[in-house]
Amino acid sequence: MLIVFIVLFHAFAAVFLYHANTTVAAQGVSIPLIRVPVKGGLTPHVFSSNVSLYNSQQFAYLAHINIGNQNFLVLLDTGSSDLWVVSSECSDQDCSTIAKYRPSPSLNLTDTVFALEYLLGSVSGRVGTETVTLGPFQIEPQVFALADKTMGLGLSGTGNSGILGLSFPLEASISATAGSTLLENILSPFEDSDKYFAFKLGRDQFTSSFTVGQVDSTYANSPSDFAFTPVYPAYGSTYDYWKLPITYFTINSTRFELSKSRVPHSPTPLAVLDTGTTLVLGPPDDVERFYQSVGGARKNGDGWQIRCDRGIIIGFALGQGDSLKEYVIDPSDIAWEEGGREGDWCYGGIQANDEVSSGDWLLGDTFLRNVYVIHHAGTSSGPPSVGLLGMTDATKALEDFRVLRGNDPTPPSHVITHPGFHMPALTAPTVCGISGVSGLLFGAIVTGVVFACQSGLAKRRATSNS
DSSP states (O other): OHHHHHHHHHHHHHHSOEETTOOSOOOOEEOOOEEEEOTTSOEEOOOSTTTOOOOEESEEEEEEEEESSOEEEEEEETTOOOEEEEBTTOOSGGGTTSOOBOOOTTOEEEEEEEEEEETTEEEEEEEEEEEEEETTEEEEEEEEEEEEEEESSOHHHHTOOEEEEOSOGGGOSSOGGGOOOHHHHHHTTSOGGGOEEEEEOOSSSSSOEEEESSOOTTTOSSGGGSEEEEOOOSBTTBOOSOEEEEEEEEETTEEEEOOOOSSTTOSSOEEEEOTTOOSEEEOHHHHHHHHHHHOSEEEETTEEEEETTOOOOEEEEESSGGGOEEEEEOHHHHEEEEEEEETTEEEESEEEOSOOOSSSEEEOHHHHTTEEEEEEOOBTTBOOEEEEEEOOOHHHHHHHHHHHHOOOOSOOOOOOOSTTOOOOOOOHHHHHHHHHHOTTSOHHHHHHHHHHHHHHHHHHHHHHHO
């Protein structure tokens, strides 16, 4: 099946090749995007320098790319900006079973060092230029990096040989003086109105979509169907990531306010859209309050878990002004069974991490599967923008969830609507402290509490003496 796919891919590319320096307006195209399982279960993946974090994932979204007449699978990553693939010089375990680039006659390899440090891994090598073909686009020459060493990126688990970054040049580790990013070159032939790419991440191997200069008619009729919001700049008129205002959540239609943004001068919290990360990641205090509000949740050493049958409808309010809209999340992306299951408990699709440095929230695949997204480059007529179109119907999603998972026996929980308040955990020391202050409570209750405290103290003494 994969061989047939590659043959068709080459046939398509041979007929419809655009060169980056063409002066003719390009036509919109569709580029196959495949969803592949991660071998070996849960694996920590980190795919971009400042925004990617611990990433439990069992699926990745990959595209075929040709570099120097050699075929590779690369991860589409809207959270980074560089194109790199592993080279034949890489002998690390991390790249032992994947396709590696071998120098071709069209390679121009420089002495410029390429190095990226990730939270849970790293990659290093050298910068060069090559003939690169993505779908119908052929760029000659295209700057990229050859990775001679990789560590902790789990490449063999997904089968991808590298990463195709689709974010802004400001965040590229390869200097702009070495050449334009692949995204810049791909979009250069298009008219200003069509300088965009769009994607829909599927829940199976057949429903993902990646297009350039056009929308997929399966999901939308035209860009006018989307709600567009200008990208929030890093500073001034310079942009680093595809980030938008995220004003609040809703939990079963009840508004859940978010903490103030850590980004200076931002009037609302900011969310970064990142296809290279599976989970939604946010400030620990907000995430803890979220799971307390949802109910049927617990925290262990791996993060938050939620009962697999906990059927709740979560909405994310993104945008500003007229573009402010709520996007519903499928309950299966909150009680995320693909991420791991322990008996009745599933891994939570929203997790805490306080190291998101480019914004406040990182919206990975557990959010992005619920929307169709356009990323429009900045032009002379306007700044870069993101268009969103909701794909999840709340009523149907909840019905389907209950058919698969069964009825939810957990009673409704009280939504803690505002930051700064948390329900305390009712541990034995907490109960003992409350009973000490409440000495005038009813005698029967006090007696029971004292008995519990004495039992707890006896256990602690026994432990300290052992």
